[in-house]
Amino acid sequence: xxxxSKILWFEPYTSSGGVSSFIxxxxxxxxxxxxxxxxxxxxxxxITSTATDYTxxxxxxxxxxxxxxxxxxxxxxxxxxxxxxxLVADFESDETWx
Numbered sequence: 001x002x003x004x005s006k007i008l009w010f011e012p013y014t015s016s017g018g019v020s021s022f023i024x025x026x027x028x029x030x031x032x033x034x035x036x037x038x039x040x041x042x043x044x045x046x047i048t049s050t051a052t053d054y055t056x057x058x059x060x061x062x063x064x065x066x067x068x069x070x071x072x073x074x075x076x077x078x079x080x081x082x083x084x085x086x087l088v089a090d091f092e093s094d095e096t097w098x
Contacts, residue, residue, distance in 0.1 A: 005030075009054040013063050015077040023063060023075050025054065031073075031080055045073075045080045 005026040049069035056065035066072040071082040
């Protein structure tokens, strides 16, 4: 993590494989992931707001969260996407879609 950043909001997340991490919103406008076991930070997504009033709920292996300004996001332990969004890799891995 950048030493000058301050944490505005964080929420623990445990993947299906048992890896503990935190999704973290920082005052520099970035969402980051902190993995406890390896003590590593990964930058995930730049957000448009530095709002501190987050709401969140886990649902079917994803963490859904919103700050009331940016879109509602979902976090699956690896990626942060707007709710309803899919990765291009998800389309490429499924050869049955048309």
